[in-house]
Amino acid sequence: MTFHDNLAEYADLIVQVGLNVQPGQYVQIHTTLDSVEFARLVVKQAYKAGASHVDVQFSDNTITRAFYEQAPDASFDDVPKWVAAQRDELIDRKGALLWIDAEDPDLLEGIPATKISRYQKASSALLKRYRKAVMNDEITWSIAAVPSGKWANKVYPEVSEQEAIEALWNKIFEVVRVGQGTAVEQWKAHIEQLNDRAAYLNSRNYTALHYQATDTDIVVGLPKDHIWMSGSSVNSDGVAFIANMPTEEVYTLPDRMRVDGYVTNSKPFIYQGNRIDGFKLTFKDGKVIESTAQQGGELLNELLTTDENAAYLGEVALVPFDSPISNSNTIFYNTLFDENASNHFALGEAYPTTIQGGKGLTEEQLLEKGANVSIVHEDFMIGTSDMTIDGILEDGSREPIFRNGNWA
Incomplete structure (x- = not known):
């Protein structure tokens, strides 16, 4: 072509x-x-x-x-x-x-x-x-x-x-799978694979995820009624659409008050036309209590204090290290691409669609369910080739989700 x-x-x-x-x-x-x-x-x-x-x-x-x-x-x-x-x-x-x-x-x-x-x-x-x-x-x-x-x-x-x-x-x-004349068909098959991943995670109903990698050790609690989703969404009329093109993720929301540990970014974070990089965030009871950055620290602090909930997480997303964008060995300096090459978190607001009955709830009702509410939603990348993620079940037992940066 x-x-x-x-x-x-x-x-x-x-x-x-x-x-x-x-x-x-x-x-x-x-x-x-x-x-x-x-x-x-x-x-x-x-x-x-x-x-x-x-x-x-x-x-x-x-x-x-x-x-x-x-x-x-x-x-x-x-x-x-x-x-x-x-x-x-x-x-x-x-x-x-x-x-x-x-x-x-x-x-x-x-x-x-x-x-x-x-x-x-x-x-x-x-x-x-x-x-x-x-x-x-x-x-x-x-x-x-x-x-x-x-x-x-x-x-x-x-x-x-x-x-x-x-x-x-x-x-x-x-x-984005363009070049063979079959992009639409390839995308439909791709979304089905992501939907299968989301369905499996929903069937396990983990209470928390434990992330470990170089300079990262963090436990992210998940609300009781959380929903894992793929990149495919459905509008109020029941019509499917893809919010991000490309997309390689399955994602859900964390329990805003149950995030503890520290995490280091793995790719540059481009925010409002500026680069934030080399940063580490330490969480306690859901909130960032300490942040350091080699570049863009002032803007990172402005982001974290945008409103009272900007320093809490609103999204956790799983993307294997062995994926098309990651395998391109390219840093895009654009979150649309870089977040789909890496496991990532988002500071700020949670998608109400990722918790049962979340659509249409008031801000107070969402907060009661453990969903974060903020005027920001900013993704940053944390995935690495040595990352392990365990799913923690209600009885405290653990199951491998990621090993060496990929699905276990």
Whole structure:
């Protein structure tokens, strides 16, 4: 297949499997100017699938950087209300939302962490209804990615920008199973395998997981009614979609008050256009009580103090070290890819869908069930080739889940 064939197959895969666009459905796409050409392909495929309207909002990295560098101080506590109105219409129309990620991993490097944190808080407060709709799978949503020059050069710094873009395209095609003309069929089979993993873990009903690796020794409690899920979700109308493309994980929520020990990141964590790396988090009774970082420590502390529950975990996800993205031997500097190459945790909010009866519960009811509630949800990678994970049963006995970084 040619490059253009691959592009067309990728766009079709996103529309058919990622979004699973339904006849008459409203679609919103958010992306940057770096992905204009690919966005046009997705729009055409969405209309081909029967979409009623496809609206695209483009951002520009230079303009975004200018906001953080030059906007008046009060601007970082003020988000335009039309942003919420746009998402409200998406929810009211039961639409589908696609993020096409082409961000520069270093976009906000050097920007004061307090500016980033303040705007994050203001955005989250304004978009509370939207966040709830996403976390509860009320709407269809999906994230995919295409290369930009700066992102590609971050991944492949030793070659020219054009060569880097070509290399990153090839790597993306590889890990999303594009290139043989059978991507849709391959994804359906792949999701079935992940569903089988989730079903097995649900049948065991572990009360806790014990992670051990170099510089990691942590016990993560699991709520009584936790649910393991694959990358396949179902919206409020019963339509399946894939939130992350690619996805290699099965995941659930931890008991927010039963996390004890320490964990070290295994891949860089890109947060708000900055790199946080070489960090270690120590937990007691669920909360991070100590954090250190070789890079990005100030921003990490801002993240942990975003609200009163940002320092608790909201997700635990299992990804074997021997998996397509990990085996690519590539650090993508993009959480969408790097989290699917590694076991990972998420700080902040838990998905209500990962606990029985969680959809539609109030924040207080979720907290009572052991689910964390926060305005942030940020994944960071912890998986290594020497990681072992034991599942702890109600009677205290243990079963191997991972050995040497892979399913036992």
